[in-house]
Amino acid sequence: MNQADVSKLVSKLNIKVNPRLRKFRSPQGPEGRLDKLRKTVTALFKHERIELNYPRADEARMYAERLISDAIRYGDCHKSTMEMADYWLVEKQIVHKLFKVLVPRFQDYGISYTKLYRAPKRPIPEDQYEKAVLELRGNPYPPLLHGTHNNKNLIHNILLEEAKKAYRAKKCAEIAAKIDAVEEKTKSDKPVDHCTQ
Amino acid sequence: MINTTKNFVKLKTFKVFNFRNVYRSCSTEASLNNTNEEENATQEGFKKSFAEYRHIYPEFLPDPEVKLRNVIREKLERKDMIARRSQIAIPEFYVGSILSVTTSDPHSPGKSETFVGICIKREGCGLRAKFILRNVIDHEGIEVLYEMYDPTIQKIKVLRLEKRLDDELLYLRDALPEYSTFDPNMEPELLVEGAPVPVNSLKVKLKPRPWVDRWERKNLQGVQDIDLPERFWVKAAKVATPWEKYDLMKIYKKTIPAEEQRKYTMKSNHNCKS
Numbered sequence: 489m490n491q492a493d494v495s496k497l498v499s500k501l502n503i504k505v506n507p508r509l510r511k512f513r514s515p516q517g518p519e520g521r522l523d524k525l526r527k528t529v530t531a532l533f534k535h536e537r538i539e540l541n542y543p544r545a546d547e548a549r550m551y552a553e554r555l556i557s558d559a560i561r562y563g564d565c566h567k568s569t570m571e572m573a574d575y576w577l578v579e580k581q582i583v584h585k586l587f588k589v590l591v592p593r594f595q596d597y598g599i600s601y602t603k604l605y606r607a608p609k610r611p612i613p614e615d616q617y618e619k620a621v622l623e624l625r626g627n628p629y630p631p632l633l634h635g636t637h638n639n640k641n642l643i644h645n646i647l648l649e650e651a652k653k654a655y656r657a658k659k660c661a662e663i664a665a666k667i668d669a670v671e672e673k674t675k676s677d678k679p680v681d682h683c684t685q
Numbered sequence: 686m687i688n689t690t691k692n693f694v695k696l697k698t699f700k701v702f703n704f705r706n707v708y709r710s711c712s713t714e715a716s717l718n719n720t721n722e723e724e725n726a727t728q729e730g731f732k733k734s735f736a737e738y739r740h741i742y743p744e745f746l747p748d749p750e751v752k753l754r755n756v757i758r759e760k761l762e763r764k765d766m767i768a769r770r771s772q773i774a775i776p777e778f779y780v781g782s783i784l785s786v787t788t789s790d791p792h793s794p795g796k797s798e799t800f801v802g803i804c805i806k807r808e809g810c811g812l813r814a815k816f817i818l819r820n821v822i823d824h825e826g827i828e829v830l831y832e833m834y835d836p837t838i839q840k841i842k843v844l845r846l847e848k849r850l851d852d853e854l855l856y857l858r859d860a861l862p863e864y865s866t867f868d869p870n871m872e873p874e875l876l877v878e879g880a881p882v883p884v885n886s887l888k889v890k891l892k893p894r895p896w897v898d899r900w901e902r903k904n905l906q907g908v909q910d911i912d913l914p915e916r917f918w919v920k921a922a923k924v925a926t927p928w929e930k931y932d933l934m935k936i937y938k939k940t941i942p943a944e945e946q947r948k949y950t951m952k953s954n955h956n957c958k959s
Binding site for chain 1: 736739740743744746747748749750751752753807808809810811813814852926928929931932933934935936937938939940941942943944945946
């Protein structure tokens, strides 16, 4: 039975947290593991969408979420948060991006700040590792998945389709009524013509 | 946002257990006060004050180890803890505070036993919360481990409320005895209501080796310069893990997130009212 550490106050992450952290074998030991993750987190914040091996993406995602949530909770005037950002972001201009771009973007998000997709393996026999795409939400690129707004089974699409049908039926009825009216007119005119002849 | 407002309103309408006022003054009886403090506080301030309770009642937070979590057991434990706290006052104290604990003892003449000492460790959560008191009596170091919610405890009194520079004071076992000697007939020292808990920046002097632990590797703040041969420091630098403080997920797994903490505080408050 352990007592929770109360010296730090953290925000709850809106992603699934793995019960065990991955080890990422490295000649530098556990420090090398963090170095690898640092590179990935920096690249994610820089490019906003990256493709990489699945385990590293899944692990780096948790660290990226923690970094953003701390930046939102404490801001750039908090010493230990700034130290943490300085450690995790290898390129120092990304620290500015974190506090000036990403924090305002994610401030009111009630959901996760990142998205993780599984990507197909590369078609070469040497690299048969699981691949993934990791991206920040609200990035400027076109969406990876097809939007669901074209799905004909969605309720609003069904309703729109019915409304269209009804509108078409109404228009057809109007046109038919017009044609009928014209025909009746011609019919009623015909006997008059016959008389004049 | 909607949820928090709801909780706020719910609390406002009920009587509130104001632990801080009750226990700082070290009174023997817990009482329910209906204060206007919470009513006047803004919602933001209210949230903040709840976050501060984690320092006073760390054992109310559940175990950070996910494997050991059980929601129903935690709920029942919180209920029992509140019930116990309505019987005896368990005051606010920290590692480094000096406490006097009176327990029932069928073999002692007055059927009760009092021990005064400095709290050197707090551990465990829920009903298994424990603390260790240390004192030197007749030139011999004595340590007693008390279970906080043990029904044989009759009275817990804080004689001096203060913190030290470290989270654990186990190194007092290897310090000179004068640093863990306290008068058993000490008078309680009173603090001004609402004042922050003072931090005692005392640096203790360790006895020469052998020790119970390798204190030179622990990065202790409350210890005077340790006099050791060079090889100890070389080894200490070799096994040090300075990167661990940057491991955000390790930190996350050792704590309970703020949103969850708030939930538990609310729940225990609700239990004590009903």
